Amino acid sequence: MNFLDQIWLIPLFPLLGAVLMLLFGKKLDPQPASDVAVAPGVEHTHDEHDTHGHGHGHGHTHDHGHDHAHGGGHGHGSPLKILVSLLCPGMVLLSFLFSLGAVMQLAQLPTKVHQVVQFTWLAGMPFHMLDGRIATFSADWGFLLDPLSAVMILVVTGVGFLIHVYSVGYMAHDNGYYRFFGYLNLFVFFMLMLVLANNYALLFVGWEGVGLCSYLLIGFYYQKKSAADAGKKAFVVNRVGDAGFILGMLLLYALLGTSRFVDVNHALQSGQFHAETAGFGVLSAIALLFFTGATGKSAQFPLYVWLPDAMEGPTPVSALIHAATMVTAGVYMVARSAALFQLTPATSSIVASVGAFTAILAASIALVQNDIKRVLAYSTVSQLGYMFLALGVGAYWVAIFHLFTHAFFKALLFLCSGSVIHAMGGEQDMRRMGALKDKIPVTHWTMWVASLAIAGIPGLAGFFSKDEILWQAYSSPSGSQVLWLIGLVTAGMTAFYMWRLMNMTFYGKSHVAPEVEAHIHESPATMTVPLTVLAIGSALGGWLGVPKLWGLPESFRAFEHWLAPAFAAAAAEGEHGGAHGASIEWILMSVSVAIAIIGIAVARYFYHTKPEIPEKLELRLKPLYGLLLNKWYVDEIYDFLFVNGLAKGGGRAMAAFDLSVIDGAVNGAGWFTRFCSTISMWWDTWIIDGAVRLGSFTVKLLSYPVCFLQTGRVQAYALFFVVGVLAFFGYYVIR
Amino acid sequence: MHPITTAHYLGLSAALLLIGTVGVLTRRNIVIILMSIELILNAVNLNLIAFSKALQSVNGQIFAIFVITDAVAEAAVGLGILIALFRNKETVLADEIDLLKW
Numbered sequence: 001m002n003f004l005d006q007i008w009l010i011p012l013f014p015l016l017g018a019v020l021m022l023l024f025g026k027k028l029d030p031q032p033a034s035d036v037a038v039a040p041g042v043e044h045t046h047d048e049h050d051t052h053g054h055g056h057g058h059g060h061t062h063d064h065g066h067d068h069a070h071g072g073g074h075g076h077g078s079p080l081k082i083l084v085s086l087l088c089p090g091m092v093l094l095s096f097l098f099s100l101g102a103v104m105q106l107a108q109l110p111t112k113v114h115q116v117v118q119f120t121w122l123a124g125m126p127f128h129m130l131d132g133r134i135a136t137f138s139a140d141w142g143f144l145l146d147p148l149s150a151v152m153i154l155v156v157t158g159v160g161f162l163i164h165v166y167s168v169g170y171m172a173h174d175n176g177y178y179r180f181f182g183y184l185n186l187f188v189f190f191m192l193m194l195v196l197a198n199n200y201a202l203l204f205v206g207w208e209g210v211g212l213c214s215y216l217l218i219g220f221y222y223q224k225k226s227a228a229d230a231g232k233k234a235f236v237v238n239r240v241g242d243a244g245f246i247l248g249m250l251l252l253y254a255l256l257g258t259s260r261f262v263d264v265n266h267a268l269q270s271g272q273f274h275a276e277t278a279g280f281g282v283l284s285a286i287a288l289l290f291f292t293g294a295t296g297k298s299a300q301f302p303l304y305v306w307l308p309d310a311m312e313g314p315t316p317v318s319a320l321i322h323a324a325t326m327v328t329a330g331v332y333m334v335a336r337s338a339a340l341f342q343l344t345p346a347t348s349s350i351v352a353s354v355g356a357f358t359a360i361l362a363a364s365i366a367l368v369q370n371d372i373k374r375v376l377a378y379s380t381v382s383q384l385g386y387m388f389l390a391l392g393v394g395a396y397w398v399a400i401f402h403l404f405t406h407a408f409f410k411a412l413l414f415l416c417s418g419s420v421i422h423a424m425g426g427e428q429d430m431r432r433m434g435a436l437k438d439k440i441p442v443t444h445w446t447m448w449v450a451s452l453a454i455a456g457i458p459g460l461a462g463f464f465s466k467d468e469i470l471w472q473a474y475s476s477p478s479g480s481q482v483l484w485l486i487g488l489v490t491a492g493m494t495a496f497y498m499w500r501l502m503n504m505t506f507y508g509k510s511h512v513a514p515e516v517e518a519h520i521h522e523s524p525a526t527m528t529v530p531l532t533v534l535a536i537g538s539a540l541g542g543w544l545g546v547p548k549l550w551g552l553p554e555s556f557r558a559f560e561h562w563l564a565p566a567f568a569a570a571a572a573e574g575e576h577g578g579a580h581g582a583s584i585e586w587i588l589m590s591v592s593v594a595i596a597i598i599g600i601a602v603a604r605y606f607y608h609t610k611p612e613i614p615e616k617l618e619l620r621l622k623p624l625y626g627l628l629l630n631k632w633y634v635d636e637i638y639d640f641l642f643v644n645g646l647a648k649g650g651g652r653a654m655a656a657f658d659l660s661v662i663d664g665a666v667n668g669a670g671w672f673t674r675f676c677s678t679i680s681m682w683w684d685t686w687i688i689d690g691a692v693r694l695g696s697f698t699v700k701l702l703s704y705p706v707c708f709l710q711t712g713r714v715q716a717y718a719l720f721f722v723v724g725v726l727a728f729f730g731y732y733v734i735r
Numbered sequence: 736m737h738p739i740t741t742a743h744y745l746g747l748s749a750a751l752l753l754i755g756t757v758g759v760l761t762r763r764n765i766v767i768i769l770m771s772i773e774l775i776l777n778a779v780n781l782n783l784i785a786f787s788k789a790l791q792s793v794n795g796q797i798f799a800i801f802v803i804t805d806a807v808a809e810a811a812v813g814l815g816i817l818i819a820l821f822r823n824k825e826t827v828l829a830d831e832i833d834l835l836k837w
Contacts, residue, residue, distance in 0.1 A: 712836030
């Protein structure tokens with residue numbers, strides 16, 4: 001079977017699943033809320049709003065799924081529900097198998113690029129390009145499989161499949177079972193459209209589609225106000241970025257007359273455009289607008305604020321959408337536009353700076369958060385900052401490499417946290433956990449692997465990609481010592497907050513409430529098997545991109561070689577001079593490993609050996625601690641500036657403008673018309689009618705004397721005749 | 736014996752006219768008023784005949800015949816109205832019939 005020509009099938013499977021679920025799912029999942037099975041000994045009502053809603057500290061969110069789910073993952077209801085559980089992950093598995101087939105066939109091609117255009121989707125709009133030529137706007141419904149999208153589809157379908165399997169156990173007792181899987185499949189469809197699209201317009205379809213699914217899934221527990229608000233927040237914040245993306249896309253179209261990646265890259269590399277090393281030209285503007293879109297989708301400063309709130313969604317959603325796949329869409333898009341960014345050093349340095357700043361900002365917030373999922377959320381923002389740092393310094397393959405390894409260990413971390421929350425019956429506050437190591441062993445050791453991986457311990461996936469990023473930040477022509485230092489400090493913070501999390505959750509003394517303690521249990525196999533698979537990926541995934549320095553066979557650098565054709569142009573432009581010696585690289589690598597170990601050690605000392613130290617530090621550094629705990633007050637600042645200031649204030653200003661100016665104009669016009677009509681009426685009554693009445697009055701007045709002649713007596717009249725006649729004759733006679 | 740000249744006729748005619756006019760203006764009985772009108776018309780007729788003879792033209796006589804015809808019709812209509820009026824008002828006195836005033 002020729003998978004390459006049937007690429008369109010890859011996104012079709014999840015779409016099919018989504019359509020089936022969303023159209024017919026309700027019939028497949030007839031369980032009303034009251035029928036949900038709850039394990040014996042658990043005193044929970046099904047009224048989700050009251051179960052855990054009180055008595056928790058600030059910033060604490062709940063995953064309502066656990067009110068039902070912690071009874072255990074077994075006990076799926078009807079056979080129809082089992083059908084859903086098989087169908088939806090099965091569709092993603094089919095996609096994964098087709099993706100594997102397609103990627104294997106792609107590897108055989110000499111060019112490593114395969115484009116399939118199904119049909120023209122938007123067509124026939126002529127417009128003027130920037131240089132005055134007339135081009136016809138058109139966009140294909142077409143797919144492009146190259147090394148870059150190959151990596152992405154494998155990550156999306158592979159990790160996506162594991163998370164689907166995990167969800168079967170995790171969501172087993174949730175009401176919106178079919179709805180959840182329908183959205184999840186729809187998300188996979190849009191994500192595949194995003195990464196397989198062969199032009200920016202179709203990429204944007206996927207881009208908006210995943211945004212929609214993100215919104216739907218964050219607000220999955222829509223009865224809960226905070227979840228609904230978080231969904232809205234994500235949607236609105238993303239719109240800000242998307243506006244930039246659309247503008248960039250249209251500007252690119254106006255410049256080049258095409259939006260196909262292949263044609264765009266070809267045009268940019270044709271020598272027609274020169275790198276905008278000095279100043280800020282149209283290419284820089286396009287790149288900056290694209291990056292604006294990426295900051296929204298990939299949660300970079302200043303648009304990262306939606307991602308921590310997105311943790312209101314079910315945990316598998318956090319893992320799939322808000323850690324492993326969707327949030328990396330911005331990284332993918334910038335990497336896809338590598339040829340463009342390569343020509344715009346100004347924008348690239350902005351990308352690197354924003355990435356580095358986001359990395360350290362989010363890591364600093366993660367240091368003090370107490371909600372297990374929020375720590376991971378800020379960790380995700382921080383890691384995405386790393387990826388943008390890599391993109392900004394021109395190390396595109398490294399960014400994708402980190403995306404790849406991050407997908408494993410961050411999905412794993414989230415799924416483990418889900419498993420912890422599941423075991424704890426919905427508890428997310430790490431201050432109420434502790435000593436869970438032996439009670440949920442599989443979760444513990446998989447999370448241990450993931451934490452080592454993200455901390456950057458040599459041999460595990462995170463080490464290779466993070467170290468490569470740090471090295472590129474230092475050695476690349478567009479990198480600098482400052483960027484490297486920020487990355488290094490972030491790495492230390494990462495190690496610290498991850499081991500703070502591990503210590504607070506799995507080690508030390510138990511702070512678990514007794515009634516919760518009684519039924520802590522390991523998750524079912526549908527959840528632990530994906531954890532194990534992802535743990536293996538987190539452990540071994542990095543060996544595809546071993547540093548050149550280690551002198552291992554080239555097959556250990558397969559990732560870079562695989563992606564080389566995709567970034568051929570970028571590589572040609574940004575070839576390192578090799579000015580930095582091997583000894584510096586060894587030193588830097590040692591430093592980053594050392595700081596990771598120091599971070600881990602400090603975290604262990606603080607939260608295991610001497611648990612009283614953090615409290616003392618909190619007291620001593622109260623202002624700083626408060627600043628971090630409240631996330632640098634960024635949300636409050638945005639609230640003040642944009643929500644209350646711009647949106648509500650603007651709304652009030654608009655209302656005032658409406659009331660005074662628009663309504664004022666209408667009312668004024670009405671008043672003026674009434675005023676004019678009053679004058680007109682006065683004129684009519686007194687002048688026009690007056691003149692008429694005056695005329696009639698005059699006539700009447702003048703007629704009075706004449707009236708007396710009319711006596712009614714015939715003989716009087718006859719007398720007048722005679723007198724008249726006599727007078728007449730008399731006149732002539734006398735004359 | 737003086738011959739009768741046109742001037743004599745004219746004098747008679749003027750006397751008749753004067754008598755008729757005074758009758759019309761002064762008498763209250765409508766019957767008398769109608770009779771006075773006949774006198775006026777006949778004064779006219781006399782004039783017409785006198786000039787017809789004096790001028791040796793037949794036109795005057797033709798007009799006189801017309802006037803007689805007219806007088807007959809007028810008397811008939813006038814008496815008819817008078818009878819209708821009497822039936823309504825029970826009077827033939829002109830000064831008691833003064834409805835047509837403002």
